[in-house]
Amino acid sequence: MSQLDTVNRILDAAEVLFAERGFTETSLRTITSTAGVNLAAVNYHFGSKKELIQAVFERFLTPFTENLDRELNRRESQAQLQLEDLLQSLYRVALAGLAREGRDPKRFMRLLGLAYTQSQGHLRRFIVSRYGASYRRFAGQLSDALPQVDPVTFYWRLYFMLGATIFSLSSFDAIEAILREDFGAESSLDETLARLAPAAVAMLTAPDVGAG
Amino acid sequence: MSQLDTVNRILDAAEVLFAERGFTETSLRTITSTAGVNLAAVNYHFGSKKELIQAVFERFLTPFTENLDRELNRRESQAQLQLEDLLQSLYRVALAGLAREGRDPKRFMRLLGLAYTQSQGHLRRFIVSRYGASYRRFAGQLSDALPQVDPVTFYWRLYFMLGATIFSLSSFDAIEAILREDFGAESSLDETLARLAPAAVAMLTAPDVGAG
DNA sequence: CATCAATTAAAACGTTTGTTTAAGAGCTGA
DNA sequence: TCAGCTCTTAAACAAACGTTTTAATTGATG
Numbered sequence: 001m002s003q004l005d006t007v008n009r010i011l012d013a014a015e016v017l018f019a020e021r022g023f024t025e026t027s028l029r030t031i032t033s034t035a036g037v038n039l040a041a042v043n044y045h046f047g048s049k050k051e052l053i054q055a056v057f058e059r060f061l062t063p064f065t066e067n068l069d070r071e072l073n074r075r076e077s078q079a080q081l082q083l084e085d086l087l088q089s090l091y092r093v094a095l096a097g098l099a100r101e102g103r104d105p106k107r108f109m110r111l112l113g114l115a116y117t118q119s120q121g122h123l124r125r126f127i128v129s130r131y132g133a134s135y136r137r138f139a140g141q142l143s144d145a146l147p148q149v150d151p152v153t154f155y156w157r158l159y160f161m162l163g164a165t166i167f168s169l170s171s172f173d174a175i176e177a178i179l180r181e182d183f184g185a186e187s188s189l190d191e192t193l194a195r196l197a198p199a200a201v202a203m204l205t206a207p208d209v210g211a212g
Numbered sequence: 213m214s215q216l217d218t219v220n221r222i223l224d225a226a227e228v229l230f231a232e233r234g235f236t237e238t239s240l241r242t243i244t245s246t247a248g249v250n251l252a253a254v255n256y257h258f259g260s261k262k263e264l265i266q267a268v269f270e271r272f273l274t275p276f277t278e279n280l281d282r283e284l285n286r287r288e289s290q291a292q293l294q295l296e297d298l299l300q301s302l303y304r305v306a307l308a309g310l311a312r313e314g315r316d317p318k319r320f321m322r323l324l325g326l327a328y329t330q331s332q333g334h335l336r337r338f339i340v341s342r343y344g345a346s347y348r349r350f351a352g353q354l355s356d357a358l359p360q361v362d363p364v365t366f367y368w369r370l371y372f373m374l375g376a377t378i379f380s381l382s383s384f385d386a387i388e389a390i391l392r393e394d395f396g397a398e399s400s401l402d403e404t405l406a407r408l409a410p411a412a413v414a415m416l417t418a419p420d421v422g423a424g
Numbered sequence: 425c426a427t428c429a430a431t432t433a434a435a436a437c438g439t440t441t442g443t444t445t446a447a448g449a450g451c452t453g454a
Numbered sequence: 455t456c457a458g459c460t461c462t463t464a465a466a467c468a469a470a471c472g473t474t475t476t477a478a479t480t481g482a483t484g
Contacts (some may be wrong), residue, residue: 029471039342160411178367179368206411261443
């Protein structure tokens with residue numbers, strides 16, 4: 001087993017277990033025994049548990065933001081500012097790009113949800129410093145497509161949209177199971193994104209009552 | 213110090229610390245030293261850490277659902293099915309009711325977010341079994357106010373709405389700090405709810421493209 | 425084949441965790 | 455006043471945690 005094997009086996013196991021249980025609830029012993037490697041391998045290859053967590057996110061977020069940036073470049077050169085298209089860029093191009101590389105987009109959203117809600121200060125700092133530029137660029141193009149919306153209102157709605165997206169997609173399997181039981185209706189991720197995009201657009205473009 | 217004092221001091225400390233750090237990241241020793249009581253008091257009065265977590269939620273959710281049920285009763289007797297009013301019931305009556313009883317609605321939303329995202333199976337079961345009826349009743353009235361929306365679409369949008377609400381309100385302080393820095397605009401919870409309600413309405417009533 | 429660095433392995437480290445125990449204190453009612 | 459119950463206290467428990475150490479093993483290079 002080469003070094004690269006060991007590192008990837010650890011990342012694979014950690015990614016699945018973190019998404020299932022959270023960071024604190026997943027011990028290094030569970031990760032290493034699932035991966036079939038020695039306990040000390042984590043500290044040897046990654047340094048610490050914190051750095052392993054960051055590495056798991058790096059493996060997800062780097063291709064994701066690369067896909068997103070490519071799409072934002074394409075859009076910028078064409079000066080298109082269609083709102084629904086922009087969300088489709090986020091939802092389809094970036095997520096489908098992940099899927100094409102063999103990474104589960106649902107697991108990605110689940111991890112992203114954890115990054116927001118589990119109070120891991122180091123992780124938030126890591127993500128902001130590493131991927132904050134792409135996020136601000138996307139938010140900027142989104143804001144440009146909504147010139148009629150007051151900036152403060154826009155940013156609140158951006159967080160509403162993020163919440164709706166991260167929350168529902170990170171709990172996708174649970175919600176899907178409930179709907180399947182109650183309505184016998186199977187839902188795919190693509191189908192859910194096709195529901196989410198127009199709902200998000202409606203929320204972003206709602207008449208601004210100008211609270212405050 | 214009476215027994216009731218000890219119990220309440222523990223609940224007060226646990227509520228704040230859980231909301232700040234999460235369940236696993238908060239030790240019983242931190243809770244009891246913050247509360248100024250003996251370590252063993254938690255196991256004596258509550259039985260275990262899990263039951264303490266449930267007790268914290270019970271103290272929040274019981275008055276919240278009571279307020280909500282009262283409002284739903286009032287609406288049912290009047291046969292009003294105005295969508296925006298219904299959300300205002302949830303947002304203002306229930307949350308403002310909490311505030312009137314001295315309980316911080318922001319902390320409540322933060323805890324509710326944790327309940328969804330931190331994988332505490334026992335807590336989810338506790339909440340569903342105890343407060344599921346009120347939730348289904350609210351969802352039912354909301355569904356009745358949207359007769360034109362396909363049931364499966366409705367339920368997905370319900371989760372989108374829950375996500376937007378829980379996510380943005382549970383991170384209220386963090387978001388507010390960012391907006392204050394970037395725009396110098398202070399945001400109150402009431403103001404944010406006044407932004408959230410119409411955004412949620414717009415999302416729920418968006419044209420149903422009928423995905424699937 | 426011998427050498428040397430990189431990697432793996434097993435074991436132990438010191439902390440921290442939730443929980444339990446056993447003794448003490450404080451109050452109540454007879 | 456004293457028995458009896460409730461509650462608090464201090465101490466200890468075993469288990470689990472992340473990390474470190476030291477030795478064995480591997481694989482490439484001279």
